[in-house]
Amino acid sequence: VIDAGQPEHSVVTTCAYCGVGCSFKAEMKGGQLIRMVPYKGGDANHGHACVKGRFAFGYATHKDRICEPMIRESIEEPWRAVSWDEAIHFAANRLKETQSRYGRESIGGITSSRCTNEETYLVQKLIRAAFGNNNTDTCARVCHSPTGYGLKTTLGESAGTQTFDSVMEADTIVVIGANPTDAHPVFGSQVRRRLREGAKLIVIDPRRIDLLKTPHGGEAIHLPLRPGTNVAMVNALAHVIVSEGLEDKAFIEQRCDQTQYTAWREFIQEERHSPEAMEAVTGVPADLVRQAARAYAANGNGAIYYGLGVTEHSQGSTMVMGIANLAMATGNLGREGVGVNPLRGQNNVQGSCDMGSFPHELPGYQHVGDAAVRARFSDVWGVAIDDEPGLRIPNMFDAAIAGTFKGLYVQGEDIAQSDPNTQHVEAALTALDCLIVQDIFLNETAKYAHVLLPGSTFLEKDGTFTNAERRINRVRKVMAPVAGLADWEVTMALSNALGYPMNYRHPSEIMDEIALLTPTFAGVSYDKLERLGSIQWPCNDEHPEGSPTMHEVDFPIGKGRFAVTEYVATEERTNRKFPLVLTTGRILSQYNVGAQTRRTENERWHEEDLLEIHPSDAELRGIHDGDWLGISSRVGRTVLRAKVSERMLPGVVYTTFHHPGSGANVITTDSSDWATNCPEYKVTAVQVEKVSQP
């Protein structure tokens, strides 16, 4: 951190790390960013910030930044630095050749939850209009795609229902598969404040997370369930609510579809879902589950917050629907202090999903199979839109290995490091004829690329991010792009070289087009964002200044739809060879695969990923703190050092994935959510043994 005294000027912008979306004043002096000061006028953070947003911005000017476009004929050759013009035309020609040889469907692209809404919109438009197919997907595939499916199916909209501030009205706060104090620190502090005021806390997580240590006036209940048994747990909670008469009958009658409610009620009342019957599955004592169900359903406002511990499972979508069932059954929707709230990991996961990154949905979650929707887009874009959903990321990998998918454009996502079963991903990337990587660093994926296009950080462009509470925040340019072009300008150049014209002069013009085509963004403009500071969608004629709370009067689908949520055990079973379950998570000072934070002072606080193991499992294997451990799964093996910790359940081990060398994804498997293919990162059967050295 440079402390250079008084700034010459400052620019208000939005943090590019987590889904809280804190506002900062970027203070500049002599052309350099000298400080990030939490902005009191920020609607998501009100002047608060964490160690990532406040201090970890040095990566933007790190010596490792890619400053020139590079190309090579094959991945065996060294990179050759070229002009933007040469790189863009090389990329466009390769994509054209690939399509003429293997067909229109043989190429696709991946959008980034790190980039702005406007950039994401342009990438999916490039794929649909210039590539001529729907082979677009997003890194949200590997995190919150089950949220999209589960909330849209039950509540009619793929988004969290509340503002963060709404938690201050909650009487019971339920945190499921999330660790807000590390992964969403500013919101985590807000939860702590509310707990100190006396709210009850329920944590459903195999790990004893830090929120449970918060001194608070209210009761705290920890349900330390076995990884992979979320749906059994949510069904047991619902069973208690129904069997003990804790439902909100008026809400259910007025707001929910009665046919689906009746079917769900009959299902959930079956004795096999009772906490007593489920105890053998979840490992959680039945009386604790009953206490938790009563605390959520009969203690005023109940608010649920959940994270990747819900979504990254083979039943991720089922669990999201189970959570929505709980909220509908207890009437905990449509006002302050309640709701169903996914805590999005990255700064713009919500936005990248909103902007039509999925292969079956155009911006605003409008299905490509709907002829009226396609006609509206065709009118504005001037091309026909394919009516068949395209390939998801795992399907792209499979098709690449099968030889039918040969070209990929990846903006701001390190798929080689962040997707599961690294060996499979690498085999797919090696099989491509044309891999175009657009990123700020030479990442792991770039090792397989033919074209490297320098990316731009959030400090180098204008645009918007949408945080986990649907809040559209402005991102403002603080400095010039180090390589001369912002990401949206690169996508435009590629599109023009492919023969589909894109000529926006400023991201505000892209937002105007988004508003024209996306009903939930119909009232959004840069002028309005300047006036209001931020806007929570839906923003339209009905809600011209946005919608802090969703579903106040009705659901976008009319009535809320209960879903029958049958528990199905994961196929990733433990056995004598792989007796432990590995689950993964994050730490406060680092961020995701660490590409940014490892290039800042934050690295000093967490220099390596460790394997947390319960003392009983450690003792059995003669393991002590700091020992080197070999960790083997059915697909691979890696080596980490040990941290013996009582935060783990016996039989469960845990690691973070912030360093490429940790190899967490070398051992995670191809198992995925049945509805969305979100990988089952949270359950991998492993064996752990002491080794002498890595």
Ligand code: SF4
């Ligand atoms: Fe950035 Fe999230 Fe920290 Fe806020 S809480 S400063 S958005 S990382």
